[in-house]
Amino acid sequence: MLVVRNEEAGIRASLPRLPLDRFEACFAIDGNSSDATPQLLRDAGIPVHAQSQRGLGAAMLEARELVKTHAFIFFHPDGNEDAGDLPRMVDLLGNGSQFVVASRMIPGAWNEEDHQRFRPRKWANCGLALLANLLFARNGNRTTDVSNGFRGITCAAWDRMQLTSQDLTMDYQMVIRALKCGIRISEFPTHESQRIGGQTTFASLPTGIAELKLLWREICAGRRIPEPVAKEQVQLRGS
Ligand SMILES: Nc1nc2c(ncn2[C@@H]2O[C@H](COP(=O)(O)OP(=O)(O)OP(=O)(O)O)[C@@H](O)[C@H]2O)c(=O)[nH]1
Ligand SMILES: [Mg+2]
Secondary structure: OEEEOOOHHHHHHHHHHOOHHHOOOOOEEEOOOOOOHHHHHHHOOOOEEEOOOOOHHHHHHHHHOOOOOOEEEEEOOOOOOOHHHHHHHHHHHHOOOOEEEEEOOOOOOEOOOOOOOOOHHHHHHHHHHHHHHHHHOOOOOOOOOOOOOOEEEEHHHHHHHOOOOOOOOHHHHHHHHHHHHOOOEEEEEOEOOOOOOOOOOOOHHHHHHHHHHHHHHHHHOOOOOOOOOOHHHHHHHHO
């Protein structure tokens, strides 16, 4: 699925590179764009759903409800992500991986700050990954890139995580919940490019503060996520 808000320039550049033949379905979840984003997508034959609640996490939660396949991938056509990685992600999910993250932080990867000496976003990301691993990781499960939204997941793993974040912290909540639930995080190195046109939605300082608040909420919520109660059990208890 394509997650978009005012990404006209990025969409023009990215659409021709999408290997749509590798997917059973493709749709976009749009965050109330005021530019030609929805029209460009519709013209390319991609259905566009307008999200009803505000926020990136809300968009992802709403989008999940529209998925009818066993797994799905979040792709953001703003130029940051390499569409050439999509077949690899499809193959990993098809071969049994539950949660696949394209990591910008492991050998062979490239982060948009790697050409500069001062890398605040990268260092913050590494710090948040370290904290998540120290607090929640077990049995060798690890995260190295907590904020790259370029990831794929099975519906079963998504539902097991019982995600709630409505805002930009959703990506961090996903990896924390994967660590808590023991859902294996499969990573491969990716090359992040600079965004094409448009503007970033997430300024660094407010993002960092929101991520720390999310981390605190996840600490308070405990190290385990209770198994969801099956619908039949709920009916039995209620009857
Ligand atoms: N549907 C929806 N998409 C959103 C929303 N906010 C951001 N997006 C999209 O989510 C993706 C990530 O947002 P970006 O602003 O690129 O964040 P970023 O990648 O950390 O920042 P850059 O490095 O500047 O690209 C982009 O494709 C945005 O268009 C939202 O509220 N709803
Ligand atoms: Mg981006």
